[in-house]
Amino acid sequence: MAAMRFIRPDAKRAAKAEAHLAGRIDALSSRRLLALTSIFVIAIAALFIGKLQEDASGRRIETALRIERAAADCAAIINVALVTGGSPRTGLSQCHAGGASAAFHVSASGDILAVYGRTDVIDVSPALLRSLALAQRASATLDLASGRATAAWRPLDNGETVLVAAPAADIFQRSPLWVFYLLCLAAIALVIASVMAAFLRQSRAAARAGAAVDTLQKTQRALAGGRCSPWHFDARNRTVTLSRSLLEPIGLGARDREFTLGEITALVHPEDLRVALAVITGDTSGVTEGLIRLRDPGRTWSRAYFRTAHDATRFNRAGVAFDLSGPKSLIPSAAIAEARLKDAIESIPEAFVLWDAQGGLAAWNRRFASIFEIDTGELSQGMTGEEVASIARQSAHVVTDFFAPDAPLDEESAEVELNDDAWLHISRRRTAEGGMVCVASNVTDLKRRARAQKKRERELKMIVSDLESSRRELSDTMLKYQFEKRRAEDASRSKSEFLANMSHELRTPLNAINGFSEIMHAELYGPLGDAKYKEYVSDILSSGQHLLELIEDILDMSRIEAGRMQLDLKRIDLERILQESARLVAKRAHDAGVRLTVSVGHAPAAFADARAAKQVTLNLLSNAIKFTPPGGEVTLTAEADLDGVTVIVADSGSGISREHLRRLGAPFELVEDHFSKSRRGSGLGLALSKSLMDAQGGILALASQPGRGTVACAAFPRRKDAKVRLPQFIRDEVHILTTGPAGVLNSDDIYVPIALPSEPVQLGAAAAE
Secondary structure: OOOOOOOOOOHHHHHHHHHHHHHHHHHOOHHHHHHHHHHHHHHHHHHHHHHHHHHHHHHHHHHHHHHHHHHHHHHHHHHHHHHHOOOHHHHHHHOOOOOOOEEEEEOOOOOEEEEEEOOOOOOOOHHHHHOOOOOOOEEEEEEEOOEEEEEEEEEOOOOOEEEEEEEOOOOOOOOOHHHHHHHHHHHHHHHHHHHHHHHHHHHHHHHHHHHHHHHHHHHHHHHHHHOEEEEEEEOOOOEEEEOHHHHOOOOOOOOOEEEEHHHHHHHEOHHHHHHHHHHHHOOOOOOOEEEEEEEOOOOOEEEEEEEEOOOOEOOEEEEEEEEOOOOOOOHHHHHHHHHHHHHHHHHOOOEEEEEOOOOOEEEEOHHHHHHOOOOHHHOOOOOOHHHHHHOOOOOHHHHHHHHOOOOOOOOOEEEEEOOOOOEEEEEEEEOOOOOEEEEEEEOHHHHHHHHHHHHHHHHHHHHHHHHHHHHHHHHHHHHHHHHHHHHHHHHHHHHHHHHHHHHHHHHHHHHHHHHHHHHHHHOOOOOOOOHHHHHHHHHHHHHHHHHHHHHHHHHHHHHHHOOOOOOOOEEEOHHHHHHHHHHHHHHHHHHHOOEEEEEOOOOOOEEEOHHHHHHHHHHHHHHHHHOOOOOOEEEEEEEEOOOEEEEEEEEOOOOOOHHHHOOOOOOOOOOOOOOHHHOOOOOOHHHHHHHHHHHOOOEEEEEEEOOOEEEEEEEEEOOOOOOOOOOHHHOOOOEEOOOOHHHOOOOOOOOOOOOOOOOOOOOOOOOOO
């Protein structure tokens, strides 16, 4: 029977595409390509010119920024060097801007005092310096003998000036940018020219290849139309190659194939085998053509005529073969279509089964068999649904209820659970001939994710409920806290008002008691008589004065807590205040047998309240004298830096441990030891001093070691909003009482001492009120 001829449907489209490509290649002429390439190179050159200008501007900006920063740094460093007596040239080396820059230290008259850097490149004359407004901070571009230079200068505190200059184009004098961009442009132009030449050669080769492909396609279409094929015999491998133009019409395949001689022997009719081998291999000389019958898939014979050249040798044999059979039936094509359909069914990931109109099994895939654990060898066409369910080793009832052709088709899709907690989504529909097709997808992961999602939703709802409950509890707690806070504030305010009122009421009779006691003690109106009376009057006067000091401290603490303490912050003569405070406690120190040493002649002015500063100093001195045993020493000195001045009170008292030191600073807080028990104290002195230092933006700190003594420091700012620091020698052991932002230490801060104590000061932590 004759075979049906197959023609690829995409052959025509491929031919059109190749023809279109060949037309586009022809349209892209050399002249057009050259024009496009020139435009591209010009665009790149324009981009390079813009980038060159941008980079040159960046170098100039970088130079100006470095010069500005170096001038500011040099001014700050030399100002410090002038205060500390350091070398200005050393300062210039620390702030050098780098590269070809130079830094100058210039006097107020324009003379160069010190210089550091590349003076061979930056040569600034004194005449040019005198023409600049050096008294003001500024920057300018200078015309020097070596070229244009960018300069920036900053005036110093003593009237002198720091000037930093560098080449205006580039501080580092790097190579010109245009050289790099010119080389890049040349390289790109060379690459583009090479690519263009290669493209032209490739275009010509593609045109030739397109013409060859077109010729080949025409030849293949002609061979297929005439049902003939060129053949070639490979003497080395003993194989014969035939094209699809002959094999496809007779049902031997839809592609070019290579046959061994063994396959040719099985394919050729036994009576025609000798002629076939003689024509193809040349084993029998002189035979160049013959009629050969070939076996087709339908076990019938198709006639073909093989021919080769008369001068063909045994090692170079080729020719053509013609199909001499008439049209064949469609059986081979149907077999091929069925094979392709089976391959397509096997490739889908879902389970597939097809039933015919009589209820018999028509088609299936391995996925269907594996789900129900059926051996594929047990399935065959024509089986009924009950027979398929009987050989299923897994969920046979699912086959009967959902896959069998007689299963009710109430819904076209359903989700079914298998025995092993697996789920299938089954889609079913009737075919046009009355059969049924079923497709099942594994949705186990989707089901598990859905259950997990529902579980997470329930957990999330529980969490939200807990959060809502916590929020309500927190809201109730906040309301209670605010209520208790208002009660505490009202109680504190009532306490402060009560203390203030009571202190005023107590101070009036105390003034009378102290006044009359002083008159009696001085025996102004005659002798008291017995000497015991004079001793009693002295005790009354001492107790009254102590009680009056306590009441005054309570009044001040009440004013601070009530926010009524008004401080007059301004520049004050701290030296005078310290001298007055020392004179006020001198008698008390003499009576206690304590030597008082004062060294404050160098103390500069401070930005503080005069009364508060005096009160803090008196409290520190009183504490030091009070808790220093007879024969001890109390030292009052001051140290200053650029931002603040620190009042230092050191004593040789008993001192206290570090854990007790941390308790000080709270109102009425006392530290008891064998020495402080014999001294009177209320615990308000340090608390009041701490509050006053906080209000002035200062620092109050103590350092102590038991048996070695105390160092108390009160640091005041020298100007408004200045950053106050403690002296370097006390930072490692200090305990800071103040709580404001100024009480934070920074070990990297620069401390410049103006003067040191005349005698060594022992560090420690003093017992204080």
